Amino acid sequence: MTTALFVAHTAAPSGAELATLRLVSALRDQGRLGVAMVYTEDGPMVERMRARGVETRVLRGRFDSRAMTIGSGPLRLVTGFAGLLRLGWSLGATARELGAHVVVAESSKALVMGAVAARRARVPLVWQVHDRLARDYFGRLPTLVLRLLGRLFSRGYLANSRTTLATLPVGRRPALVAYPGVELGPDLPRRDQRPPADTVVAVVGRLSPWKGQDVLLRALAATKVRPRQVFLIGGTFFDEEPYRAELERLARDLALPVTFTGHVDDPAEYLRDTDILVHSSVLPEPFGQVVVEGMHAGCAVIASTPGGPAEIVQPGVDGLLVPGGDERQLTTALDTLIGDPALRTELATAARTRAKDFDITETAHTVATFLYDIAQRNGAAGTPHSAERAPHG
Template sequence: MTRALFLAHTAAPSGAEIALHRLVRSMRDTDVTVAFTEYGPMVERVRADGIDTVVVDGSFDSRTVTIGGLSPARVLRGVTGLVRLGWEVGRVARERGADVLVAESTKALLMGTVASRRAGIPLVWHSHDRISAEYFGTVLSAVLRLLGRVVCAGFVANSVSTLDSLPARRRPSVVAYPGIDPTGRSPLRRAQAEPDRTVLCLVARLTPWKGHVVLLDALARMTTRPERVYLVGGTFFGEEPYREELEARAATLDVPVLFTGHVDDPTEYMRRSDVLVHCTLTAEPFGQVIVEGMLAGCAVVASGPGGPAEIVRDGVDGLLVPSGDPAVLAAALDRLVADRGLRARLAEAAPARAAEFDVAESARAVEDFLARIVGRPAPVRALPGSESQSEGESRVG
C-alpha cells in the first residue's frame, strides 16, 4: 500500500482544503497522512474521519507570503518560514515512512521541494489553481512553472484547464475533478418559483476575484427582479473591507441581499434558491460549488472560462456566460428569472450531470497515479468519461 503525505499550507475551510478532505476520506488503498502548517477548522474535520493528521507548526501565518502587496523584507521572511517548515515536513514524512509527498498549493510546493529532498521521496504537485499570469502575474507564474518542471515527479490537476497551465508536458499527470458523494443525496427542494418569487444565491468566499461586484451590478441592471439574493460565504485572510464594500453596494439595490457569513454546509441555502450564480472575474480552475448547486437542483448560470465549461453543458443543464460582464450576466439572469419553464428544465437535468463528478472515481484515479509514481502496480480501471491522452498523461472526469 502506498504511503502518501498530503501537505496543505492552510487549515481554513476554503475550496482547495475542502476538496482535499473529500478526496482523502474516499481513499481506500492508500495510507494517508495530512500535514497542515497552521491550526484551523480543517484539522479537526480531517481528524474526525480517522485520518492521520499532523500540524507541523501552529505559528505559520499564510498571509506572510501572498501574490502581491507586501514589502520585499516581509516576503523574504515568509519564504524563509516556508523553507524552515519544509524542513520540518521532511522530518514528518520520514517518521511516517511516506513514499510520496503531495503538495496541495503553490506555498505547499515551495515547502514540499525542501521536504521531499530531506525525506528522499518524489514530490507530486496537486494544483487547485491555474498557474497563469492573470492570477499570479507574468513573473511569478513563470517561476512556479519552472520550479514545477524541475522538482516534480508528476502532476494532479483539478481540471483540464488547470492541467493545461502546468508544466506537465512529458511528465506523468492526471486530471481528477474535485468530486462529490452523490449517494443518498437528492435535490429535496421546492419546485421552481414564479418569477417574482425567484431566489438567487452566490456561494463563494468573499474575495474580489469571485465576482460578487459583478452580480450586484447585474442585479441593478435586471428588468425582472428576484425576490431575494443570498451571498453565502465568509472572509479569510484580511478581506473584511471587501465585505463592507459589498454591503454598501447592496444597500443601494431594491432587491434584498442577505450576507450569511461563512457556513460549513451551504446546501440548505442552495435548496432554498432557484438559481445558483457563479461569476468569477478570472477563469475558475474548477468550480466545486457549481457541481454542488446542480446536485441541489438549482438552475445554474456560470462564468464560462476554465473549469465551469467542463462542468456545465450550455443550454442543457445550465447556462454559461463570459467572465466579468455585468450586462451579459444581467441578460442571462433576466432570461432565467422570467422563464420558469427554462429554469425547471435546467434544474431537472442538473443533478444527473453533477452525479458524474463522483469523488470515489477521483480518489481511485489519484491512488492509481500515486502508486505509479512510486513504482507500485495499480489496477487499471476504465472510469466513466476518462480518455487516453498524450504519453504520460491521463484525464479523469
C-alpha cells in the same frame, strides 16, 4: 501499502482545503492507498480531517500563511519563503516517521515545503494544483518562479481541470486531470421552482474581487423582475474584509434584498432553497466546485467562462454560460431564467444527472492509481493493499 502524505499550508476552510478533505477521505475509505495529512497551522480543517479518521499532524513553526499572499511586499515574501524552507525540513522528518512513499503538495506554498521534505525523505513530490498558474492570478514573477519550482522538483502533477492543466509546465512529467469530486449523497427532495417575483438567487464562494459578487449585484439591479431574495454565501479570508464592506454598500445603494451569510460549512441547505445559483467569477475559474454542488442540489445554474465551469456545464442543456465580468450578458441570462420557471425546472433536472459525473469516489480511484504509479517509478512503493494488483481507476 503505499502511503501518500498530503501537505497544506493553511487549515482555513477554503475551496481547495475542502476539496482536499473530500479526496483524502475518499482515498482512506477505499483502502487502496494509505493517507496522512499535515498542516502548517491549527484550524478548523485539522479537526475535520481527524473526524474523518485520517492521521493528521500540525507542524509548529514560525510561519504565517498570510505572509505570502498575492501582492505581498518583497520583505514579507523573503521572510515567508525562509519560513517555508524551515518547515519543509521538519516535514521531511514527519514524512519519514509516517513511512510516506510520496508527498503531495496542495498549494504553491506547500510546493516549497514539499520540495525540501521530499528530498530529505527521498520520496517523489507530486504537486496538486488548485489554481491556474497564470499571470492574471499570481502575477508575472511569482508565476515564473512557481513554474521553475514545479519543473525542478515535482515528479508529477494533479490538476483540478483541463483549464488548470493547460497552464502547467508539465513537459514529459506524468499529469492527471483530477476533478475536485463532490460528496453527492442521495438526491434530496426540494421545493418546485418559484414564480418570477418570488425567485431566490444565490452565489457561493469566498467574498473576493475576482469572484465577481459585485458584478452579480449590478446585473441583478438591471433585471426586468428582481428576485425576492439574494444570498451571498461565503466568508472572507486573506485580508479581503474590505471587499465585503464594499458589497454591503453596493447592495444598499442598489436596494437589493441581499443576505450575507458569512462562511457556511455546508451550503446544501441554502442551495436546496435556491432557484438560481450564479457563478460570477471575472477571472477564469480553475474548476468550480460550487457549480457541481448547485447542480446536484437542483438549482438552475448560470456560470461564467472561460475556465473550469465550461468543462461542467453543457449550455442550454443543464445550465447557462456567460462571459466572466460581462454584466449585460449576465443580466440577460438572469432575465431568461427568472422569467421562465419551466426552463429553470428543465435545466435543474438535467443538472442533477450531470452532477453525478463528478462523484468524489471516481476521482479517488484515478488519483490512487496515479500516486501508486509515481511511487512505483521511484522504487518507493510499499506492498499494495491487494497483492494481486495495484490500485486502478
